[in-house]
Amino acid sequence: MWKQTFPSPPKTPTGTNAFCKVGGQTASIEGIPGQDCIDKGIARAGLGAGMKASLLLLLPPLIACLLLKARGKTFSRCELALMLQHSGLDGYEGYSLADWVCLAYFSSGFNTAKVTHNSDGSSEYGIFQINSRLWCSDSHSTTKDLCDISCRDLLTDEIVDDIDCIKKAVIDSEGLNAWMGWRDHCRGRNLNYWVNTCNL
Incomplete structure (x- = not known):
């Protein structure tokens, strides 16, 4: 019986040595995606410039909110x-x-x-x-x-x-x-x- 096979996608490295391809060049991101990597990821997801701007505007307040919640406490x-x-x-x-x-x-x-x-x-x-x-x-x-x-x-x-x-x-x-x-x-x-x- 004939079985169709598909090539495996290339593995993306993770951790502190993770990287992404930007403009044909490899960009090291040391565990945190840089702006070029974020741009490329958003482009691959098919999001337009307006959606990208909205996402980037939401990130700082969301991170600040999470940090405050992590640091705060409700006492008994x-x-x-x-x-x-x-x-x-x-x-x-x-x-x-x-x-x-x-x-x-x-x-x-x-x-x-x-x-x-x-x-x-x-x-x-x-x-x-x-x-x-x-x-x-x-x-x-x-x-x-x-x-x-x-x-x-x-x-x-x-x-x-x-x-x-x-x-x-x-x-x-x-x-x-x-x-x-x-x-x-x-x-x-x-x-x-x-x-x-x-x-x-």
């Missing part, structure tokens, strides 16, 4: 309470540990990667939603940067810098009243829930 109530206690916030400027945990919950839901954009052009960052107009610097706000920190640094799972900054911010005459979440949900209330059962 007791995990955060323990960290804030060890950082000296219990009783700091007259606020109990429960005040700080309540503030973090109603600011960010304990999510260190949260960013809120305000109508005045400023943004709020991190677990305590620290405002860029006064306390940290970002790429789009006029700021005093009183904490001398990049707002991006407030979005990681390492919150020591967030704590240092909020210690400076709370010394302001408004104290925690500057945070609407604390003012509306924590001030003057029984806050025992926020630290009960936490083995502090």
Whole structure:
């Protein structure tokens, strides 16, 4: 019985020595495709220039989003309470540990990667939603940067810098009243829930 055979396609190398053919020349891409390789791949897929431009425009925000998600963290109530206690916030400027945990919950839901954009052009960052107009610097706000920190640094799972900054911010005459979440949900209330059962 006659059996039709087809030639195997040439194997494309992978890993750190991967390459692609560009304009008849081999271009080493060291594990990451260069622009010429991307162009060729898009051309082979039959995508037009408009689709190529759209794909390339979407890549940077998508990568940034993935990086932020990888670096951020959502704390549990007791995990955060323990960290804030060890950082000296219990009783700091007259606020109990429960005040700080309540503030973090109603600011960010304990999510260190949260960013809120305000109508005045400023943004709020991190677990305590620290405002860029006064306390940290970002790429789009006029700021005093009183904490001398990049707002991006407030979005990681390492919150020591967030704590240092909020210690400076709370010394302001408004104290925690500057945070609407604390003012509306924590001030003057029984806050025992926020630290009960936490083995502090």
